[in-house]
Amino acid sequence: MHMKLTIGNIHVKDVVVGSENSFKDGVLTIDKQAAIDYLMGEDDHITELDIVIAHPGDDTRIVPVIETIEPRVRMDDRCLFPGVTGDLVPAGEGELKAFKDCCVTVVGKEWGSFGDGVIDMGGEGAKQTYWSRLINICLVGDTDEEFERHEQQKMNHALRWAGHRFAEWIGKIAKDLPVDDEEVYEFDAITKREAPKNGLPNVVAVLQPQSQMEALGYNDLWYGWDMNKYLPSFVSPTEVFDGAMISGSFMPASSKWSTYEMQNFPILKELFAEDGKEINFIGVIMSNLNVALDQKERSAIMVRNMALNLGADYALVTEEGYGNPDTDYVRCMVILEDAGIPVVGVSDESNGRDGLGQPLVVLNDKLNALVSTGNVGELSDLPACATVIGNLEALNRDGMSGSWGYDEVLGKSARDDGSIIMENNNWFCGNHISGFAAKTIVEW
Amino acid sequence: MAKKVIYYVNQFFGGIGGEDTADFEPEIREGQVGPAMAANAALEDAEVTHTIICGDNFMGSNTQEALDRIEKMLEGKEMDLFIAGPAFQAGRYGVACGNVCKMVGEKFGVPTLTSMNVENPGVDMFKGYTRMMSGHNAAAQMRKDMAAMMAVANKMLRGEELGTPEEEGMFHSGRRIEKFLEYTRENTAAYRGVQMLIKKIKGEPYQTELEIPERDVVPIAEPIADLSKANIAMVTTGGIVPVDNPDRIQSASATRWGRYNVAGLDKLPNREANGYKTIHAGFDPAAADACPDVIMPIDAMRAYEKEGKIGKLHDYFYSTVGTGTTESEAARMAEEIIPYLQEDGVDAIILTST
Numbered sequence A: 001m002h003m004k005l006t007i008g009n010i011h012v013k014d015v016v017v018g019s020e021n022s023f024k025d026g027v028l029t030i031d032k033q034a035a036i037d038y039l040m041g042e043d044d045h046i047t048e049l050d051i052v053i054a055h056p057g058d059d060t061r062i063v064p065v066i067e068t069i070e071p072r073v074r075m076d077d078r079c080l081f082p083g084v085t086g087d088l089v090p091a092g093e094g095e096l097k098a099f100k101d102c103c104v105t106v107v108g109k110e111w112g113s114f115g116d117g118v119i120d121m122g123g124e125g126a127k128q129t130y131w132s133r134l135i136n137i138c139l140v141g142d143t144d145e146e147f148e149r150h151e152q153q154k155m156n157h158a159l160r161w162a163g164h165r166f167a168e169w170i171g172k173i174a175k176d177l178p179v180d181d182e183e184v185y186e187f188d189a190i191t192k193r194e195a196p197k198n199g200l201p202n203v204v205a206v207l208q209p210q211s212q213m214e215a216l217g218y219n220d221l222w223y224g225w226d227m228n229k230y231l232p233s234f235v236s237p238t239e240v241f242d243g244a245m246i247s248g249s250f251m252p253a254s255s256k257w258s259t260y261e262m263q264n265f266p267i268l269k270e271l272f273a274e275d276g277k278e279i280n281f282i283g284v285i286m287s288n289l290n291v292a293l294d295q296k297e298r299s300a301i302m303v304r305n306m307a308l309n310l311g312a313d314y315a316l317v318t319e320e321g322y323g324n325p326d327t328d329y330v331r332c333m334v335i336l337e338d339a340g341i342p343v344v345g346v347s348d349e350s351n352g353r354d355g356l357g358q359p360l361v362v363l364n365d366k367l368n369a370l371v372s373t374g375n376v377g378e379l380s381d382l383p384a385c386a387t388v389i390g391n392l393e394a395l396n397r398d399g400m401s402g403s404w405g406y407d408e409v410l411g412k413s414a415r416d417d418g419s420i421i422m423e424n425n426n427w428f429c430g431n432h433i434s435g436f437a438a439k440t441i442v443e444w
Numbered sequence B: 001m002a003k004k005v006i007y008y009v010n011q012f013f014g015g016i017g018g019e020d021t022a023d024f025e026p027e028i029r030e031g032q033v034g035p036a037m038a039a040n041a042a043l044e045d046a047e048v049t050h051t052i053i054c055g056d057n058f059m060g061s062n063t064q065e066a067l068d069r070i071e072k073m074l075e076g077k078e079m080d081l082f083i084a085g086p087a088f089q090a091g092r093y094g095v096a097c098g099n100v101c102k103m104v105g106e107k108f109g110v111p112t113l114t115s116m117n118v119e120n121p122g123v124d125m126f127k128g129y130t131r132m133m134s135g136h137n138a139a140a141q142m143r144k145d146m147a148a149m150m151a152v153a154n155k156m157l158r159g160e161e162l163g164t165p166e167e168e169g170m171f172h173s174g175r176r177i178e179k180f181l182e183y184t185r186e187n188t189a190a191y192r193g194v195q196m197l198i199k200k201i202k203g204e205p206y207q208t209e210l211e212i213p214e215r216d217v218v219p220i221a222e223p224i225a226d227l228s229k230a231n232i233a234m235v236t237t238g239g240i241v242p243v244d245n246p247d248r249i250q251s252a253s254a255t256r257w258g259r260y261n262v263a264g265l266d267k268l269p270n271r272e273a274n275g276y277k278t279i280h281a282g283f284d285p286a287a288a289d290a291c292p293d294v295i296m297p298i299d300a301m302r303a304y305e306k307e308g309k310i311g312k313l314h315d316y317f318y319s320t321v322g323t324g325t326t327e328s329e330a331a332r333m334a335e336e337i338i339p340y341l342q343e344d345g346v347d348a349i350i351l352t353s354t
Helices: A032-041 A125-128 A157-174 A237-241 A260-261 A266-275 A293-310 A324-338 B035-042 B054-063 B063-074 B091-106 B122-126 B137-156 B189-202 B287-288 B298-307 B327-343
Strands: A004-013 A014-018 A022-024 A025-033 A046-054 A061-068 A072-074 A094-100 A102-108 A119-122 A135-143 A181-188 A202-208 A233-235 A278-288 A314-319 A343-349 A370-375 A380-381 A387-390 A420-423 A439-443 B002-008 B027-030 B046-054 B081-085 B112-117 B129-136 B178-180 B229-237 B240-242 B256-262 B276-278 B314-320 B348-352
Touching: A004 A237, A014 A046, A014 A135, A022 A157, A025 A032, A025 A157, A025 A266, A025 B129, A032 A046, A032 A157, A032 A237, A046 A119, A046 A157, A046 A387, A061 A135, A061 A260, A072 A157, A094 A157, A102 A157, A102 A181, A119 A125, A119 B314, A125 A380, A135 A157, A135 A387, A181 A237, A202 A266, A202 A293, A202 A324, A202 B348, A233 A237, A237 A260, A237 A266, A237 A278, A266 A278, A266 A314, A278 A293, A293 A324, A293 A420, A314 A324, A314 B189, A370 A439, A370 B178, A439 B189, B002 B035, B002 B091, B002 B137, B002 B178, B027 B063, B035 B046, B035 B137, B035 B298, B046 B054, B046 B063, B046 B091, B054 B063, B054 B091, B063 B091, B081 B137, B091 B112, B091 B122, B112 B122, B129 B137, B229 B298, B240 B256, B276 B287, B314 B327
Parallel strands: A004 A094, A014 A025, A061 A387, A102 A135, A202 A278, A202 A314, A314 A343, A343 A370, B002 B046, B002 B081, B081 B112, B112 B129, B229 B314, B229 B348
Antiparallel strands: A004 A181, A022 A025, A046 A135, A061 A102, A061 A119, A072 A094, A233 A278, A380 A420, A439 B178, B027 B046, B240 B276, B256 B314
């Protein structure tokens, strides 16, 4: 009795756009016109699409970045994202193939929003995101979603869904290819486990994905279900890897988990690496981050009780966000510690531009094991890049969370010479709370 | 080539005189004056090229002008390190050392170093902006404080990484900054988190990456004795502003605030009526745009005023955005708002959030 997910990895050395779909000698060729025709045919709201490749080291700045996704194919031909790109079917078991070292990067051609971000492929800004280490297959587009054109909060539905479909469409090229290596994740039914695994300390992961928007359409989805209208559930980590969850459009970019990060959730992979060695990994309690106090408390109570009833001895808690979500993050850790379940937490901090601010909006002395992945307030001041994919003006105009159109001391974020000044908040998934971050916070 | 250090002292340590000369205006002299001489002798491969002297009163009562003048004096001068003090427990001198070090760090990007006693008010004000030694309380201990400070100065000039504040005898800066690590699996947050958990399970020592700091808890205010005579002001972090957002307050991580005159208004006109709206990016703005009083309840306050329940509603409300706004920025904005409230004799404030 177990869920077994096998991901066959195909490493991509380069991606080019051309007039056929193929993969030869590590080079992935994408039939550009066929892709655009397919994606525009799937959604009447898309008015314009282009596909542009950005390589690690390129002197290229990408903005506004809406989403990143890993191109994959399910060997049983079902959709990659149940309830999103196809029918609802169980995720978490079976075989996948994935194109590694690349990602689909969804970019607004003209318009950005609060949750969108920036990727620098080269120069000093490259260290700010994991995406600069991958070949970015940029899907750059515009839509006729006029109702939100000038809104700071955008659902970006047409472009986000196009991104997921595009990842699936590219993934199909992998179907009959030999794989370079394989990742196998076996999640045994927790009542059927045997010694020596059964007997090791039981560890549960508590994930708090973004669900703050009361209006639907902006939050992370679980099997296509808006997580604002959701209660904590017990799930298998393999479901997370296998497309049961997609990212939303809300949350300052650097604290966001993109869909690519969910597909590859590093914290869950590291727990699997220790499963049966140091720990007995008993799965994921998938919670959320709603804004009303009773909703926060209800989720915390349910996480606690589920952890107790699962027999969790220890927990690792992580939040997709900062600010208001810190209250859920801290509450959840405190209620677990009070229940006798010691916790490690992973999150970023909000210390302000000068680094002197309070790191989380609430603090508690019981939090004695925390990992820090970045400060949303640190400023980046970077020269122009030779190439911009998207529209730099979005930084000044569209209310992106880490940039501005006017400041009497700093000026505007996107300067006329193409150089930029902005907060860490704007780096797309820059603090990589999902675990990709090779960054911490130290005292000056 | 020997590195260059510039030194700051007050009128007393600069040999100008005591309290009667505390109005002494800033002056720069070539070479070393007062403690700068001992500092120079303790430097390994560096020299103190100039000493700045400024009276504590002058700095205290004309701070910006003094700092501007000192900035001009330093322009174009070579400087690898800037040292001020030690200030011991002398409050005005400590604040002066802090102010000058902060300015030099910000304007010239040069490392700075000072020393003062834990009781000095300059410690809390400036420990985040300069390297600060934990010094003694009186000048009788000058030799000890100077030796400790110069040991750190030599390390800083050599470009050596400093030890922990405890090892170096410094105050914790309280300033948290990002540190990028080499991109390896072992350095990822995922690996660090899981390994920290395993150490916690095994009872082995581990280092949390965020020590929970002592909290700055504000006590609850005393009740108002007679509400019917009280002047009440309204302040919000809910981002209610005139529709054109004249103060350009940011929608998140705000550093700006505004005050808006509501004298004579019985309620706030809404966005559609070209009145007020919210620019807060942390919640759905529909309800607040339709009726700004749900966040800034001028309507309810005016009704209380007419009923005589409160004496008076202060003519302005004050607004900023709370989402992502740091505690330090919020405290600064509060300090900027408070004088306006004091000027009008406000007795109490209602702070509305979202």
